[in-house]
Amino acid sequence: MKVPGTRPYHKGYNSIVEMDNPDKYPEMLMDFGILMMNQGLTYENSDDKERAYLLIGGTVDFEWEGNCVRAARGMWRDEQPWCLSVPAGVPIKITGRSDTVQIACHATDNDRTFPSKLYTPLDVVTKVRGKNVNDDTAQRVWRTIIDRSINPDSNFVLGEDVHAPGRWSGYPNHYHPQPEIYYFKFYPTNGFGLQRLGDDAIYLEEDETVTIYPNEVHPCVGAPGYNLYYIWCIRDDRDNPYIPLFEMQHTWLPGIWVPENEKYLLP
Template sequence: MYRIRQSQEFIYGYNPITTIDEKVKNTMMDFGILKMKKEQVEIDMESKERVYLLIEGEAKLEWEDKSVVINRNSCFDESPWTLHLPKNTKVKITALKDDTEFSVSKTFNDTIFESKLYTQKECVDEHRGKGTMKETSTRIVRTVFDYSNADYSNFVVGEVIDYPGKWSSYPPHHHPQPEVYHYRFNPKHGYGFCQLGEDVVMVKHNDTVKIVDELSHPQATAPGYAMYYIWVIRHIDGNPYIAPTFEPEHLWVIKEDAKIWPDK
């Protein structure tokens, strides 16, 4: 199944969602949610490339000779803090508030690169779709890093915030590199839809979708509910993700002179 339904709240500690050794719909990555109560400590020195993205809360990060306190009140209204580590680099995370949550992405990568904490100021809001398609696909995209500024990584990481009743990841596109979408909604009882090729799945708060098999994957949000999702793409050896392939029959909608009914 492409969709992984999270029917209960995450427990304190690490909650695995996908694993790097899965036999079905393999995304080539470990992906999960680290949920922490105040003063809880997590120490990691795994032999994998790792990305810790703060979804919400406050924590102290300690790695190498650095120590930084980070805080994020809302994943909808504020950009993320994201710590990117090469294999075998130790990190200590201490939660300073209850219900502090990180997304955690891990994959194999023998390249040794310099650890980096991406600050909120480095992840600016990009308003995609604005001025096109009668504003039906206007959304906020935050790219933490991609191949253009981190070609040593095996990941591309970012976030999307969908406005109520609108689309994202549109026009429909696909790519051979596997991807994970992890969703949050505001209010939490909201929902949206994820298209996977010719199939559609409903997504709810805390759900995750695995995007593999080069399926096109546009998204839609129910009216009244804002939808947030983390996206993590795993490069393929010798074939890194640079840009998607758009379905050509739908590209006309983004042209400046597109006539979209009702043309009034």
């Protein structure tokens, strides 16, 4: 569902999805919020949850376990993300170093420990998917920050998707038994798009969040003239690892993604 009433954001942490509120967010199993900062504003957290802080835009200092690294990101369309990933209980501090900073904050239960890591733009696995098939109508840039191959002890599968105007993603229609959260942005910011959720269609605008429940089909498309961007975060299941499943009536289409070998099936 589209999460209502979350905009405009105030300075500091804006809670959007809360895993400890199962009546409002059943089956989500993770927290999500947007951290808005400006020059000199600080944010600290040491929750007993695995956390990931993905820099959408701006300049910040990330501090954790004696480390301090300055990260800067301009337009999401053109620049790769930075993301600080820490296990439960590790204290972090973020300090704004530009007039506008926006960070996506993710948290979930995880009793395993793993080395904290600041993923830099050079660490991000970037691929172009859907090129030269289906008339390029599902071509997009796919950026993976965390998955099982990168951190087998994480409970997140986390990354970004960037569309050229008018393109689809999550297509052919797919679903999976793990919950997922999408967070959307557009360029220019007055852009819009649509997402299918099961049998419903959701109207998308700048800075909106959509919760995707287990086994909901969820492709999306951006309007012509507008770049669409979204952060995708899946709460993985250790006993049933994430893998996309496709609606059978559409599997005849060329361009099906095969996760085992990261290739497209061509006709």
